[in-house]
Amino acid sequence: MTKVKNFFNFVISDNDIYAIFIFFFLFxxxxxKNEIPILPHHDDVTHASIAKRMLxxxxxxEMYEGKDISFLKPPLYFWLEVLAFNIFGVNDYSARFPSxxxxxxxxxLGYLISKKIFxxxxxxxxxxxxxxxxxxxxxxxxAMLDMPVAFTTTLAIYSFVNIEFYNxxxxxxxxxISVASGYYFKAVQGLYPLFIIPSYYIITNNFKxxxxxxxxxxxxxxxxxxxxxxxxxYLKFGDSFLYSQCGIGPIVHRGIExxxxxxxEPFLKLIGLNLPxxxxxxxxxxxxxxxxKEEVKNRKKMLIFSWFFVILFxxxxxxxxxxxxxxSLYIPYAIIGTAGLxxxxxxxxxxxxxxxxxxxxxVFIAFLILPVSQYYYKGTNYYGMYRxxxxxxxxxxxxxxxxxKYYKLNQGLAYxxxxxxxxxxxxxxxxxxxxxxxxxxxTDYESLNELLLDKEFKQKINIIAFCKDKSxxxxxxxx
Numbered sequence: 509m510t511k512v513k514n515f516f517n518f519v520i521s522d523n524d525i526y527a528i529f530i531f532f533f534l535f536x537x538x539x540x541k542n543e544i545p546i547l548p549h550h551d552d553v554t555h556a557s558i559a560k561r562m563l564x565x566x567x568x569x570e571m572y573e574g575k576d577i578s579f580l581k582p583p584l585y586f587w588l589e590v591l592a593f594n595i596f597g598v599n600d601y602s603a604r605f606p607s608x609x610x611x612x613x614x615x616x617l618g619y620l621i622s623k624k625i626f627x628x629x630x631x632x633x634x635x636x637x638x639x640x641x642x643x644x645x646x647x648x649x650x651a652m653l654d655m656p657v658a659f660t661t662t663l664a665i666y667s668f669v670n671i672e673f674y675n676x677x678x679x680x681x682x683x684x685i686s687v688a689s690g691y692y693f694k695a696v697q698g699l700y701p702l703f704i705i706p707s708y709y710i711i712t713n714n715f716k717x718x719x720x721x722x723x724x725x726x727x728x729x730x731x732x733x734x735x736x737x738x739x740x741x742y743l744k745f746g747d748s749f750l751y752s753q754c755g756i757g758p759i760v761h762r763g764i765e766x767x768x769x770x771x772x773e774p775f776l777k778l779i780g781l782n783l784p785x786x787x788x789x790x791x792x793x794x795x796x797x798x799x800x801k802e803e804v805k806n807r808k809k810m811l812i813f814s815w816f817f818v819i820l821f822x823x824x825x826x827x828x829x830x831x832x833x834x835x836s837l838y839i840p841y842a843i844i845g846t847a848g849l850x851x852x853x854x855x856x857x858x859x860x861x862x863x864x865x866x867x868x869x870x871v872f873i874a875f876l877i878l879p880v881s882q883y884y885y886k887g888t889n890y891y892g893m894y895r896x897x898x899x900x901x902x903x904x905x906x907x908x909x910x911x912x913k914y915y916k917l918n919q920g921l922a923y924x925x926x927x928x929x930x931x932x933x934x935x936x937x938x939x940x941x942x943x944x945x946x947x948x949x950x951t952d953y954e955s956l957n958e959l960l961l962d963k964e965f966k967q968k969i970n971i972i973a974f975c976k977d978k979s980x981x982x983x984x985x986x987x
Contacts, residue, residue: 523628526861527619530635533872538612538648540875543601546887547923549916552651553888554580556603557923559589563598564926569737574918574928577745579752582737584692585653603651610659611648617662618839622846624669625808633846636864637788640871643781643831644838654835657698660690662839664701665815673808680726688733695754700819700836702727708814712807774823778834778841785845792848816840890917893950893980894924896973900982902948906930910939910951917950936965943985948972956981 547553554573558580561572571578571586588606596602615638623631638644647655667683670676683701690698709717717723741749751757779786796813819837823829849860897907908931909917921927930947933939936959939949953976959965967986974981 523632526632526865527635529865530632530639530868531616533868534615534639535612537645537872537875538608542604542608542649543599546891547600547603547651548886549888549890549920551653552603553923554915554919555585555651555653556589556600557919559586559593559603560598560923560926562586562590563593569740573915574922576918579741579745579749579754581653581694582692582754584689585656589651600651604649607650607652607655608648611645611655614655614659614662614839617659617666618842621662621666621669621839622843624673625812626843626846630843630846630850632861633849634842636860636868637785637842637845637849638838639868640864641782641785641838641842644835647832647835652832653694653698654832656693657690657700658836658839660686660693660698661700661704661815661819661836664690665704665811668701668705669808669811672811677722680722684726684729684733688730691730691734692737696756696758700822702730703822704815704818707818708807708811711814712810771824774820774829774834774837777831778820778837781831781834782838782841785842788848789841789845790848792844792846795847796844812840812843816844888916888920890920890980891924892975893973893982894920897921897927897948897950897982898925900948900972902972903946906944906946906948908933908942908947908949910949911935911955912950912952921950936962939965939985943987945984945987947984949983949985951981951983953979953981956983 547556558571558573558578561574562568562583565572568583568587568590571580571583573580585606589603592602592605596605615635618638619631619635622634663686664683667679667686670679671683687699687701690700692698705723706718709715738749738754741754749755751760779790782789796809816837819840823833823837826833904927907921907927907929909929910933914932918929918932921929929950931942933942933949953974956969956971956974959969970984970986972982972984974983
């Protein structure tokens with residue numbers, strides 16, 4: 509028992525050893541159990557289906573959802589999924605792998621940034637906060653684009669810290685690559701550093717630095733890298749590409765057309781999702797604001813301030829807001845939270861490290877023992893249909909989607925069943941206008957039930973398979 513106690517005290521006393529143990533726990537939590545559960549039908553299945561179509565068509569510069577050209581987002585995440593498919597096979601673990609590895613590196617970069625700016629103890633407090641920010645960790649296990657954007661933004665800030673505070677100009681190359689990669693992951697929504705750095709220069713009364721040769725060349729280089737892919741797409745597809753999510757659509761529509769968002773909602777949601785840290789993070793913001801005039805002279809703190817508030821402001825003025833957009837805020841928010849945490853426990857840092865090491869270790873053990881929560885990772889309810897349809901004796905080239913949202917089944921069939929739907933019919937009248945005895949229809953159970961309740965249609969429906977609980981059905985129409 510004494511040896512265990514001595515080892516525990518040794519780990520707590522040595523900041524580097526302490527960090528290594530926390531990263532070990534995080535590594536297991538980020539990369540383990542990613543093969544389960546099945547992917548949610550949107551956006552995870554969407555991204556996986558696009559990557560699989562790239563692999564099947566050997567076309568890596570155009571995205572397809574089934575047979576339809578897609579301008580959902582630029583191709584970088586799909587390229588990484590293709591790479592993972594080639595290494596691990598086409599499966600859900602591979603689809604999630606890019607988010608997992610980029611999420612883990614994002615935490616590492618956040619730790620290094622906080623260490624460079626605030627020192628060892630603060631960087632460990634950052635690890636304590638981010639290791640128990642479960643909503644953030646959840647997105648290391650999802651085949652979505654929010655964690656990759658958090659990664660490119662954090663990498664850009666890490667590069668800028670080395671440029672600005674350590675005069676390491678060679679990091680401009682990494683800065684350019686990271687910002688351009690932000691576009692290649694999520695188009696203009698991945699270009700946060702282009703707003704963060706100028707805002708930082710303005711706040712710190714260094715406006716002229718925006719026009720320094722190195723910075724101007726870096727910005728120009730970013731746009732050249734973006735245009736290498738974007739310009740040929742525009743030449744080929746014209747306005748369809750330009751006003752899409754890959755082009756200027758998010759700028760024109762201030763997010764996504766037809767959506768609305770209250771200005772204060774992102775901040776309130778961030779606090780609520782991040783309890784109990786939300787309270788400490790507010791205290792950290794208070795510490796920053798309390799002596800703001802003095803803190804402006806502290807350029808390192810102002811960089812974190814700009815990082816956090818620029819992203820928060822852009823999310824607040826956007827018409828479209830989803831909780832996952834907050835992922836890019838978690839790293840600066842956690843760094844700010846360390847100011848609040850250290851403010852409360854200035855003279856008890858060693859005790860705090862002991863307590864939180866125990867907490868994180870318990871979280872780690874719980875992760876290993878407990879099954880994956882369906883609350884956090886609810887997979888598509890059509891998975892059973894995708895498996896069943898592969899074994900049916902039907903013409904697989906004549907699958908038609910009936911009534912249910914086209915994108916759901918189109919993408920799921922392409923990814924899980926390697927089937928490309930032939931057509932989409934939105935109402936029961938269309939069933940007979942376009943009907944063919946060789947067509948097989950896939951739909952949700954509710955839509956099938958509507959047909960069965962109609963006396964005219966009931967006799968013409970031949971049910972092949974259905975699952976009432978999982979809400980799917982497969983049927984044919986008798987002529």
